[in-house]
Amino acid sequence: MNDRASKERRQPRREKPDSPADGTIEGRNAVIEALRVGTAIDKILIAKGETDATLGHIASKAREQGIVVVEADRRKLDAMSQTHSHQGVIAIAAVREYASVEDILNRAREAGEPPLVVICDEISDPHNLGAVIRTAECAGAHGVIIPKRRSAGLTAIVAKTSAGAVSHLPVARVPNLTACIEELKEQGLWVFGSAAGGSVELYRTDLKGPAAIVIGSEGSGMSRLVAQHCDYIVSIPMRGRLNSLNASAAAAILLYEAVRQRSISV
DSSP, X not given: OOHHHHHHHHSOOOOOOOOOTTSEEESHHHHHHHHHHXXXXXXXXXXXXXXXXXXXXXXXXXXXXXXXXXXXXXXXXXXXXXXXXXXXXXXXXXXSOOBOHHHHXXXXXXXXXXXXXXXXXXXXXHHHHHHHHHHHHHTTOXXXXXXXXXXXXXXXXXXXXXXXXXXXXXXXXXXXXHHHHHHHHHTTOEEEEEOTTOXXXXXXXXXXXXXXXXXXXXXXXSOHHHHHHOSEEEEOOOOSSOOOOOHHHHHHHHHHHHHHHHHHHO
């Protein structure tokens, strides 16, 4: 055995550590190491009012990597902690790397299909986000786009709710949804927002071409700015006494209308 092979055998290549099953990384050293090796992290929570140098270093390194850093009440960190020794910092790890918007569009090009993209506008419930991702994958969408802030990320709960769809469907995370929508328009996509009282009824909407479907948050729906940047606001016919649907149910209805139209046009 040559010297190089012997050395590699004595010092095996160091792999990125796996995150715990619940997706949390606790404690200063553990979070610093996760940042050092490039673990995919959704956000880092730091105890409110803590100003020591180590936590400042963690916040600085996280922001350099584009990771959201938020202050949280220490009682919230205590409730989240599994080790009961979080030392004022908990990182929420993503279950997989995020894609780029270009990755999603390339997926459509490689398939020879008009892009079908889902944009989630501040869906904060991880169960709803997971359900949307699952439906999007089943419907043959090419990817999902979420904002960096005020949104659930690719956490363990989202992965479980998606029934494994996060392993097959690219999810991009962007700092500004309205800027992303304008970029998609430049790429030739039509953007369809969904809202009660929309100006166009779903079954009169042409979803056969390159399309991005925007699904609003659970409580307030699409934000005003996002709605203003949509080409059309689509309404789902409601025949009962209620006037709104769960975000994942709305996504399923719009996506499968797109599937129906596209299958007819082939």
